[in-house]
Amino acid sequence: MIQVNQTTISEQAVMAEVQYHPASTKRAATLKAAESLIIGELLRQRANALELVTSTNPAEEERILDELIAREVAIPTATEKECEQYYKQNPKRFESSPLLEISHILLAASPDDDNARVEAKARSEIIIEQLQQGERFADLARRYSACPSKETDGNLGQISRGQTVAEFERQIFNAQPGLMPQGIESRYGIHVVYIHRKIEGQTLPFNAVKQRISDYLNEKVRRKALAQYIHQLIIEAEIHGYDFNLSDSPLMQ
Incomplete structure (x- = not known):
């Protein structure tokens, strides 16, 4: 009480x-x-x-x-002066999202299936090696990807922050254009990713x-x-x- x-x-x-x-x-x-x-x-x-x-x-x-x-x-x-001061002190908060144009190959594996994830990881390494040796991304996407995007050669188009799952997003937005040297793990499996183009975010005007x-x-x-x-x-x-x-x-x- x-x-x-x-x-x-x-x-x-x-x-x-x-x-x-x-x-x-x-x-x-x-x-x-x-x-x-x-x-x-x-x-x-x-x-x-x-x-x-x-x-x-x-x-x-x-x-x-x-x-x-x-x-x-x-x-x-x-x-307005306080707002402008906050704007100047926190420039990263006011940047537009970068834009990426990417393609991927999804090797599906459930998060709780350790064997499937090990196999998917091994397969991703083989695919990356094939790509480095000149195989066409589109051909391998159509052959191996478990994502519907395989019908468009694995192309996901342009994406910005917030459009993909967090664990995938963290990796791709910190990468540079080109083939990522390792597969990316997500809740869906392992992704082989090629970044065609990256447009950096711009600071928005006050x-x-x-x-x-x-x-x-x-x-x-x-x-x-x-x-x-x-x-x-x-x-x-x-x-x-x-x-x-x-x-x-x-x-x-």
Whole structure:
């Protein structure tokens, strides 16, 4: 049982809340649930103190919370100068994705079939050697590939980041044009890859990303201001049955 300024939060309420706070252990989930209920109660009590009408309707509660925050929390907005400074300090964040034009030969093998993956790896080495000796990629793709792209000689066309699985993407976007000297492993098997062309990403102009930067910085400041506001409510409250000093929540960092 938890007391928050004379208001009781029962053990049953905490247990019911646990389902909304997945964690690596039951104890961690329980702590998160308790913390969430305590913070919610503190916000309700503060809204009552300011004579904001509370409600059990979730949409109405959200509106009241927004009104409470607007009244109680000063949240500055990012200036254009701050946005431009962030842009200059983080140029890699604002590059367009490189474009690759590639062909591949997929030697299918399930992730949990070790024998099939060993065989696929060995086959990929043979195919790469054949290609290095002058065999046509299109011919070998049509003969060996398990991907539908074999009907177009293994050609996947132009791809950018986010269009392929992560383990495949990591390898190809760090490679240079030409035949990759080793097969690439993915959840689908082993890929023999030829990169026909690589167009490097370009830094986007500031005006094209200014709004995105502003939204990011404003949300970051908002979260920090809310955390400080809630922290102050916790300090001023009488809370029994829960110790925020034992919490590893980001709120308390």
